[in-house]
Amino acid sequence: xxxxxxxxxxxxxxxxxxxxxxxxxxxxxxxxxxxxxxxxxxxxxxxxxxxxxxxxxxxxxxxxxxxxxxxxxxxxxxxxxxxxxxxxxxxxxxxxxxxxxxxxxxxxxxxxxxxxxxxxxxxxxxxxxxxxxxxxxxxxxxxxxxxxxxxxxxxxxxxxxxxxxxxxxxxxxxxxxxxxxxxxxxxxxxxxxxxxxxxxxxxxxxxxxxxxxxxxxxxxxxxxxxxxxxxxxxxxxxxxxxxxxxxxxxxxxxxxxxxxxxxxxxxxxxxxxxxxxxxxxxxxxxxxxxxxxxxxxxxxxxxxxxxxxxxxxxxxxxxxxxxxxxxxxxxxxxxxxxxxxxxxxxxxxxxxxxxxxxxxxxxxxxxxxxxxxxxxxxxxxxxxxxxxxxxxxxxxxxxxxxxxxxxxxxxxxxxxxxxxxxxxxxxxxxxxxxxxxxxxxxxxxxxxxxxxxxxxxxxxxxxxxxxxxxxxxxxxxxxxxxxxxxxxxxxxxxxxxxxxxxxxxxxxxxxxxxxxxxxxxxxxxxxxxxxxxxxxxxxxxxxxxxxxxxxxxxxxxxxxxxxxxxxxxxxxxxxxxxxxxxxxxxxxxxxxxxxxxxxxxxxxxxxxxxxxxxxxxxxxxxxxxxxxxxxxxxxxxxxxxxxxxxxxxxxxxxxxxxxxxxxxxxxxxxxxxxxxxxxxxxxxxxxxxxxxxxxxxxxxxxxxxxxxxxxxxxxxxxxxxxxxxxxxxxxxxxxxxxxxxxxxxxxxxxxxxxxxxxxxxxxxxxxxxxxxxxxxxxxxxxxxxxxxxxxxxxxxxxxxxxxxxxxxxxxxxxxxxxxxxxxxxxxxxxxxxxxxxxxxxxxxx
Ligand SMILES: *Cc1c(COP(=O)(O)O)cnc(C)c1O
Numbered sequence: 001x002x003x004x005x006x007x008x009x010x011x012x013x014x015x016x017x018x019x020x021x022x023x024x025x026x027x028x029x030x031x032x033x034x035x036x037x038x039x040x041x042x043x044x045x046x047x048x049x050x051x052x053x054x055x056x057x058x059x060x061x062x063x064x065x066x067x068x069x070x071x072x073x074x075x076x077x078x079x080x081x082x083x084x085x086x087x088x089x090x091x092x093x094x095x096x097x098x099x100x101x102x103x104x105x106x107x108x109x110x111x112x113x114x115x116x117x118x119x120x121x122x123x124x125x126x127x128x129x130x131x132x133x134x135x136x137x138x139x140x141x142x143x144x145x146x147x148x149x150x151x152x153x154x155x156x157x158x159x160x161x162x163x164x165x166x167x168x169x170x171x172x173x174x175x176x177x178x179x180x181x182x183x184x185x186x187x188x189x190x191x192x193x194x195x196x197x198x199x200x201x202x203x204x205x206x207x208x209x210x211x212x213x214x215x216x217x218x219x220x221x222x223x224x225x226x227x228x229x230x231x232x233x234x235x236x237x238x239x240x241x242x243x244x245x246x247x248x249x250x251x252x253x254x255x256x257x258x259x260x261x262x263x264x265x266x267x268x269x270x271x272x273x274x275x276x277x278x279x280x281x282x283x284x285x286x287x288x289x290x291x292x293x294x295x296x297x298x299x300x301x302x303x304x305x306x307x308x309x310x311x312x313x314x315x316x317x318x319x320x321x322x323x324x325x326x327x328x329x330x331x332x333x334x335x336x337x338x339x340x341x342x343x344x345x346x347x348x349x350x351x352x353x354x355x356x357x358x359x360x361x362x363x364x365x366x367x368x369x370x371x372x373x374x375x376x377x378x379x380x381x382x383x384x385x386x387x388x389x390x391x392x393x394x395x396x397x398x399x400x401x402x403x404x405x406x407x408x409x410x411x412x413x414x415x416x417x418x419x420x421x422x423x424x425x426x427x428x429x430x431x432x433x434x435x436x437x438x439x440x441x442x443x444x445x446x447x448x449x450x451x452x453x454x455x456x457x458x459x460x461x462x463x464x465x466x467x468x469x470x471x472x473x474x475x476x477x478x479x480x481x482x483x484x485x486x487x488x489x490x491x492x493x494x495x496x497x498x499x500x501x502x503x504x505x506x507x508x509x510x511x512x513x514x515x516x517x518x519x520x521x522x523x524x525x526x527x528x529x530x531x532x533x534x535x536x537x538x539x540x541x542x543x544x545x546x547x548x549x550x551x552x553x554x555x556x557x558x559x560x561x562x563x564x565x566x567x568x569x570x571x572x573x574x575x576x577x578x579x580x581x582x583x584x585x586x587x588x589x590x591x592x593x594x595x596x597x598x599x600x601x602x603x604x605x606x607x608x609x610x611x612x613x614x615x616x617x618x619x620x621x622x623x624x625x626x627x628x629x630x631x632x633x634x635x636x637x638x639x640x641x642x643x644x645x646x647x648x649x650x651x652x653x654x655x656x657x658x659x660x661x662x663x664x665x666x667x668x669x670x671x672x673x674x675x676x677x678x679x680x681x682x683x684x685x686x687x688x689x690x691x692x693x694x695x696x697x698x699x700x701x702x703x704x705x706x707x708x709x710x711x712x713x714x715x716x717x718x719x720x721x722x723x724x725x726x727x728x729x730x731x732x733x734x735x736x737x738x739x740x741x742x743x744x745x746x747x748x749x750x751x752x753x754x755x756x757x758x759x760x761x762x763x764x765x766x767x768x769x770x771x772x773x774x775x776x777x778x779x780x781x782x783x784x785x786x787x788x789x790x791x792x793x794x795x796x797x798x799x800x801x802x803x804x805x806x807x808x809x810x811x812x813x814x815x816x817x818x819x820x821x822x823x824x825x826x827x828x829x830x831x832x833x834x835x836x837x838x839x840x841x842x843x844x845x
């Protein structure tokens with residue numbers, strides 16, 4: 001049949017249960033297990049079959065079943081309770097119902113628009129590949145919890161990322177299922193006149209139409225763009241088929257659709273936005289459309305650029321090259337070739353904002369880097385942990401010639417995870433016995449969490465055991481399903497039903513199988529591993545899961561290696577690898593294992609978040625001191641692997657980290673886990689479990705993360721944008737014009753400096769530094785001339801004073817003993833710059 005349209009007919013809901021539909025279309029249920037239980041109760045088999053999708057489960061429920069439940073007092077009681085809590089959540093802040101956080105703590109916050117290529121909200125909406133997407137989904141959930149004025153924009157990939165299957169040799173295969181949009185918790189976004197919002201974007205000389213879908217996540221909305229509409233050619237309809245699928249041609253077209261289309265979607269729906277957050281470089285082309293809008297209002301290119309960048313934040317998420325797209329210029333010409341004219345600028349000027357010279361096939365070629373463009377199209381930027389901030393400053397230092405890495409204007413906000421999305425209901429109940437009634441609303445409150453110390457050993461231990469049994473049942477069922485599909489023998493299937501023991505120390509490792517994450521590091525010394533795993537008195541078992549990108553053969557080889565080990569009689573039933581890692585598998589694992597393992601090659605793990613989710617659930621983290629764990633580990637709440645250092649030889653690094661891992665397991669972790677006190681409890685172990693919950697839950701809550709973004713970036717950018725835009729863009733004009741003039745003149749600026757430095761001085765003595773500057777027409781007030789003193793790790797910038805005629809001097813007391821290096825430099829200065837290096841211009845004497 002040639003399908004010309006689809007329509008969803010929801011069952012007529014009995015009056016007492018009529019709000020099941022409303023709730024199904026609000027992802028509030030995604031972090032409320034008791035709300036999910038209402039749908040599971042409709043039909044448990046369907047619930048599993050439909051990936052826990054409330055809309056689809058509801059659609060398939062016969063009226064008779066609904067009628068029966070509407071007369072079931074237990075079900076009705078649960079229903080009423082869930083609805084009352086849902087209402088309390090949604091109505092908070094409305095007419096005297098108690099304020100949301102944002103109203104109290106950030107009343108001046110302007111509306112935020114958040115752009116991300118992927119979102120991980122729930123397993124039934126598979127438009128994410130891994131941590132980046134889950135982080136974006138979690139960010140939205142906490143934005144809702146905190147009551148931020150916030151709208152997110154993304155893509156509706158109708159084949160998702162991919163479903164992972166292992167063939168009988170353990171090689172990853174990819175399946176692409178077409179999502180049935182009518183069964184997803186999304187609805188067409190409607191314009192103010194009640195029409196379905198549709199926008200159009202020119203890509204490669206064609207007009208691509210996209211429908212906009214609305215996804216309600218608690219109090220906030222997410223707009224999802226979908227090119228799979230009849231107006232488009234068959235080819236163009238596939239532009240939004242797959243996340244990170246296809247080649248560079250497809251990628252760049254998707255980035256145009258997300259960036260440009262996303263802004264148009266906001267406008268089509270009259271959604272206000274004053275601060276724009278680009279979550280990773282994929283979204284950077286939003287800058288094209290925002291500049292175009294201003295140019296269409298009559299601003300020149302540079303003024304438009306100042307206005308748009310002034311309200312924009314860029315978050316970079318990885319130092320790994322594959323995560324920092326760069327495209328050849330001729331490819332860009334094909335897909336954004338029409339843009340320079342629309343922006344009243346030249347191709348050269350536009351591309352220079354994104355230029356990164358790269359060594360491709362032994363030739364240095366200029367490329368269009370999404371990260372560079374994002375840095376230039378924003379006025380604030382950050383990495384996602386303290387160490388990643390530092391690594392990023394080093395990585396992008398080349399954009400600021402003459403600057404020290406620590407001056408590069410990239411800060412950091414350490415990632416968090418959305419506690420309630422990943423916390424088992426059993427823990428939620430247990431925590432409620434000791435924490436204050438409103439604990440789910442003040443997750444970032446560190447002091448509050450100390451009360452976890454009041455949970456008795458026996459209860460904590462019983463909860464852990466129950467969750468481990470649930471996880472093991474899940475793993476067994478999944479493994480059996482997988483074996484049956486690949487034609488395993490009945491004996492093999494039966495054996496998988498006995499895999500893992502709830503009494504053995506269980507370690508989880510699950511994440512994308514990008515090679516830098518070193519999933520196979522554990523197997524570096526197999527004999528030693530075998531002794532650890534097969535210790536009859538103190539056994540240790542491992543559960544692995546993770547997807548490799550479809551084009552990543554080395555990643556797939558890692559999966560295969562683990563798969564083969566898991567079938568080796570020496571490890572069978574003790575090392576298991578599960579297919580199709582998704583948020584469902586993630587929840588089961590972080591809730592059920594005893595320990596979470598992470599061993600990336602430092603410093604490439606920008607943050608990592610799965611260890612946070614495990615710690616929320618009392619599974620302490622055992623990890624390389626990279627990303628968040630470098631900040632999170634405090635000596636009591638888990639264990640480190642390896643040392644905080646850099647290696648030149650990767651083999652040496654792998655050996656050292658593997659050795660450290662075995663040592664820690666054998667001598668520290670295993671003895672602690674199996675130790676029993678006089679009461680038959682393991683008080684020592686449970687102490688680490690409590691410390692993991694107490695320290696990680698608040699500090700690495702998504703709530704803390706979003707509050708940091710509000711305070712460090714969203715509020716200041718809102719203020720900056722208002723200042724730059726005031727009086728018909730007065731400051732934007734001045735700044736744009738001034739910057740381009742200064743940039744032209746800069747080559748003519750000259751600076752000579754002298755200093756009288758005896759070979760040795762006494763502490764407290766002063767050194768005199770003078771400089772002669774030829775300013776090439778730049779005003780004295782527009783230059784910052786400074787002496788720079790380096791002493792050990794410290795760098796001191798001391799402004800020099802002018803005595804007219806281009807003469808500058810300063811006397812600096814040298815307080816500490818040791819070697820000092822002295823330099824003098826000039827940078828352009830304006831009080832309206834977002835940071836001293838905004839122009840990227842430095843002249844050293
Ligand atoms: C949290 C999460 C990730 C991120 O894991 P890392 O350990 O941070 O790499 C990836 N995939 C899923 C499904 C997750 O829930």
